[in-house]
Amino acid sequence: MPEELAVRIEDLSITYKVSLESKRTFKNALMRASLRQDAKMRTIEAVKHMTLDIPHGSVLGIVGSNGAGKSTLMRCIAGILTPTQGRVAVNGKISTLLALGVGFNPALSGRDNIILGGLASGLSKDEIENKTDEIAKFADLPDGFIDLPVRTYSSGMYGRLSFSVAVSMTPDILLLDEALSAGDAAFKEKSFERMRQLCAEARTILIVSHALATVTDLCDKAIWMHKGAMLDQGKPDKIVDEYLKFLNVGTLPSSYEDM
Amino acid sequence: MPLTYKVRPSLTDHLSEITNKGASAIAYLVTYFYGRSIFKRRSPRGFTAAGALVFAVLTALATFAALTPATTPSVVVGSIGATAGATAGCTAAGTTFAFFAATTFFAAAFLTGAFFVTAAFLTATFFVTAAFLTATFFAGAFLEAGAFLAVELAAAFGAAIALLDSKITGSKSAEIKATPAVLLINRELVKLLSILIFTFPNFSRHSPARIKGFFSPISGRGWQVRGICAQICSWDGRLTPMPTNQNFLSKVQVFEAHKASLPPLIPYVKEFWSRRTFAIELARFNDKAEYLGSRLGKVWLILNPLLLGIVYYIVIVIIRGGSDHNGLTRLNHLLIGLFTFYFAQSTVMAGAQSITLGGRLILNQAFPRTLLPFSCAIQAFREFLPTIPVYVLVLVVGKWIYPATQIAGVSWNFLWIPFIIVCIALTAFGLALLFATLNVYFRDTNKLLTYITRIWMYLSPILWLPSSLHGKAKLLLYINPLGPALTANSRVWIDNTGLSRNVIVGCIFWAVTSMCVGGYFFISRERDFAIRI
Numbered sequence: 132m133p134e135e136l137a138v139r140i141e142d143l144s145i146t147y148k149v150s151l152e153s154k155r156t157f158k159n160a161l162m163r164a165s166l167r168q169d170a171k172m173r174t175i176e177a178v179k180h181m182t183l184d185i186p187h188g189s190v191l192g193i194v195g196s197n198g199a200g201k202s203t204l205m206r207c208i209a210g211i212l213t214p215t216q217g218r219v220a221v222n223g224k225i226s227t228l229l230a231l232g233v234g235f236n237p238a239l240s241g242r243d244n245i246i247l248g249g250l251a252s253g254l255s256k257d258e259i260e261n262k263t264d265e266i267a268k269f270a271d272l273p274d275g276f277i278d279l280p281v282r283t284y285s286s287g288m289y290g291r292l293s294f295s296v297a298v299s300m301t302p303d304i305l306l307l308d309e310a311l312s313a314g315d316a317a318f319k320e321k322s323f324e325r326m327r328q329l330c331a332e333a334r335t336i337l338i339v340s341h342a343l344a345t346v347t348d349l350c351d352k353a354i355w356m357h358k359g360a361m362l363d364q365g366k367p368d369k370i371v372d373e374y375l376k377f378l379n380v381g382t383l384p385s386s387y388e389d390m
Numbered sequence: 391m392p393l394t395y396k397v398r399p400s401l402t403d404h405l406s407e408i409t410n411k412g413a414s415a416i417a418y419l420v421t422y423f424y425g426r427s428i429f430k431r432r433s434p435r436g437f438t439a440a441g442a443l444v445f446a447v448l449t450a451l452a453t454f455a456a457l458t459p460a461t462t463p464s465v466v467v468g469s470i471g472a473t474a475g476a477t478a479g480c481t482a483a484g485t486t487f488a489f490f491a492a493t494t495f496f497a498a499a500f501l502t503g504a505f506f507v508t509a510a511f512l513t514a515t516f517f518v519t520a521a522f523l524t525a526t527f528f529a530g531a532f533l534e535a536g537a538f539l540a541v542e543l544a545a546a547f548g549a550a551i552a553l554l555d556s557k558i559t560g561s562k563s564a565e566i567k568a569t570p571a572v573l574l575i576n577r578e579l580v581k582l583l584s585i586l587i588f589t590f591p592n593f594s595r596h597s598p599a600r601i602k603g604f605f606s607p608i609s610g611r612g613w614q615v616r617g618i619c620a621q622i623c624s625w626d627g628r629l630t631p632m633p634t635n636q637n638f639l640s641k642v643q644v645f646e647a648h649k650a651s652l653p654p655l656i657p658y659v660k661e662f663w664s665r666r667t668f669a670i671e672l673a674r675f676n677d678k679a680e681y682l683g684s685r686l687g688k689v690w691l692i693l694n695p696l697l698l699g700i701v702y703y704i705v706i707v708i709i710r711g712g713s714d715h716n717g718l719t720r721l722n723h724l725l726i727g728l729f730t731f732y733f734a735q736s737t738v739m740a741g742a743q744s745i746t747l748g749g750r751l752i753l754n755q756a757f758p759r760t761l762l763p764f765s766c767a768i769q770a771f772r773e774f775l776p777t778i779p780v781y782v783l784v785l786v787v788g789k790w791i792y793p794a795t796q797i798a799g800v801s802w803n804f805l806w807i808p809f810i811i812v813c814i815a816l817t818a819f820g821l822a823l824l825f826a827t828l829n830v831y832f833r834d835t836n837k838l839l840t841y842i843t844r845i846w847m848y849l850s851p852i853l854w855l856p857s858s859l860h861g862k863a864k865l866l867l868y869i870n871p872l873g874p875a876l877t878a879n880s881r882v883w884i885d886n887t888g889l890s891r892n893v894i895v896g897c898i899f900w901a902v903t904s905m906c907v908g909g910y911f912f913i914s915r916e917r918d919f920a921i922r923i
Contacts (some may be wrong), residue, residue, distance in 0.1 A: 149921075155831060157832045227755060238680075239675055243678070250665075250667050250672075251665070251668045253665060253668075256667055256671070381525050
């Protein structure tokens with residue numbers, strides 16, 4: 132793998148089976164065995180034969196309709212899912228923010244959660260304790276909320292805290308899945324700034340977003356995924372235009388700016 | 391059944407709990423007297439052969455009923471199956487009394503207004519108890535039904551008090567994250583109260599002979615009293631919040647389609663080791679979160695076992711035999727056995743849930759999944775440690791009161807204890823891995839596990855002494871994964887002797903087997919978890 136690449140995806144396919152049963156239990160399995168039925172399964176081809184190189188320092192936007200395989204791709208890059216076929220090579224430390232509010236114990240204070248989150252990311256206890264103040268400052272929660280239990284937070288505050296933790300780990304590769312939808316305009320501006328700063332440090336960011344303005348504003352490259360396959364890649368403006376045309380809504384401002 | 395406090399128990403929850411307990415108490419009563427009449431008429435051996443077989447079948451049915459979610463058709467199937475089994479079994483044994491038992495369930499269930507759910511629950515409880523009866527046959531004891539009667543009545547009291555308690559605390563908060571101190575105190579009080587009530591006739595010299603006679607089958611047998619204790623002790627439900635976390639990967643990593651069933655083990659173990667602080671801190675923070683809402687906080691870690699000790703002291707030493715130094719020996723055997731067993735039990739139970747409860751964390755982060763059950767094991771150990779001083783306290787005070795007691799002081803044999811605890815921890819951790827994996831694929835594993843651990847406890851040398859088994863029955867000690875370790879535990883703490891070769895081999899065998907089987911099962915499938923959750 133060349134040095135300048137952050138992520139290299141070669142002929143990647145991810146297939147998995149899901150059960151159509153309402154709940155998988157021993158009892159159902161026993162019933163099925165006694166009635167000699169097969170389990171009702173459905174095979175989902177989430178990602179099909181995808182090949183892509185992502186160099187260091189780039190910001191890649193991924194657009195596509197629901198069920199296009201965007202989140203599955205992100206999880207595979209993060210090493211959470213294993214490929215069914217093909218290969219993903221990742222060069223650098225990954226930080227993920229794949230769903231909002233992940234990684235917090237609601238009974239503990241924001242500060243405790245930051246420490247726990249840092250430890251999970253592989254930082255030592257000293258390192259994370261030194262960083263706690265910085266993270267808390269970046270999240271900038273009102274009125275000392277940082278020392279209150281996380282369950283008292285609003286969803287926006289929750290999002291701010293998770294984002295702050297994710298970006299403060301100085302990751303080489305940052306994976307964001309719809310992570311910027313929470314938080315007010317001021318915080319959004321702040322997080323954009325932070326992401327540009329990460330880019331300037333030659334770090335790589337992958338963004339999945341339905342807010343197409345984020346993609347055009349922030350990314351230097353975009354890909355369009357549809358039903359598991361990569362339809363096109365190129366300049367964000369071009370990809371977003373194509374995607375919107377495909378959606379048959381043209382370039383109406385209302386759908387263009389839905390943040 | 392353990393009383394589990396939901397986040398916010400409603401009035402109907404309490405009512406149905408009370409009725410449940412009352413109904414099963416009646417059923418146990420019937421079973422008890424029925425069993426006694428059989429015991430008088432026939433040789434125990436004849437009953438054992440027929441009974442054990444029938445009960446084994448019933449256990450299978452009961453399991454089915456227990457696993458049944460509260461959907462109408464499946465509950466009906468489960469309940470009818472179980473009732474039919476009970477009737478058949480009891481007819482085989484020569485009477486129709488159990489039919490009454492079954493009908494009582496249903497009458498009570500109707501009263502609660504939650505027929506299907508309650509019926510399934512009760513039949514399950516009943517038949518798992520039946521399975522326990524079978525187990526006690528092998529352990530050389532008979533007729534534990536009396537003990538269960540008392541226990542269930544006690545639990546009914548408990549539910550009643552809990553009802554009052556929810557009036558007191560008011561359940562104002564929508565999210566009770568930690569069990570409120572009031573509930574904990576009440577639970578302990580109820581334990582004391584109910585034991586006093588059900589053993590009072592023996593306790594007091596002045597109670598009328600007729601009452602004494604009525605209760606004597608219940609309170610007169612040491613075995614049964616111990617059964618009560620066991621049941622009551624297991625009766626506490628806790629809410630364990632499961633935090634989820636951010637996570638990162640480092641270095642160049644290559645993810646490829648895997649053909650081998652196990653990932654490369656050396657990098658895996660390294661990765662695990664580098665994140666150990668996370669598991670330790672997760673356990674610490676979990677503890678912190680659990681006791682955050684209660685005013686006494688971590689004092690409960692000491693207070694809980696201490697109160698447990700007091701309860702046992704009353705039951706075993708005062709009620710059973712007055713100034714009996716054997717009583718003290720038994721009390722100590724029971725205490726150390728239970729404390730150790732709880733350590734193993736909570737490792738397995740919490741570990742089994744750690745994957746399914748850590749759902750979002752697993753969906754969003756890559757890390758060795760074994761860290762989650764491992765953290766549960768650490769938490770269980772953290773809760774186990776304070777019980778040792780409590781045990782020592784009970785022992786010291788006991789020796790001061792009864793100097794004639796046989797329990798000796800400290801000796802070199804105590805050096806075996808770390809070995810035993812490591813064996814128990816490994817065995818339990820291996821089982822936790824196994825059940826955690828099963829729980830991902832079959833979500834009812836956890837329900838089943840409640841019954842498994844209950845039966846497991848009765849099959850372990852906690853309520854009975856390892857030395858009470860003879861001949862082939864001794865096999866029971868070695869078939870049970872915790873059998874050798876708990877035997878060793880009792881031998882070191884109580885008899886203060888070294889370990890026999892068989893026991894050492896048994897301990898190591900189960901620790902290694904359980905780690906290998908559980909570890910292989912878990913690690914070879916853990917990359918699938920993200921899809922299955």
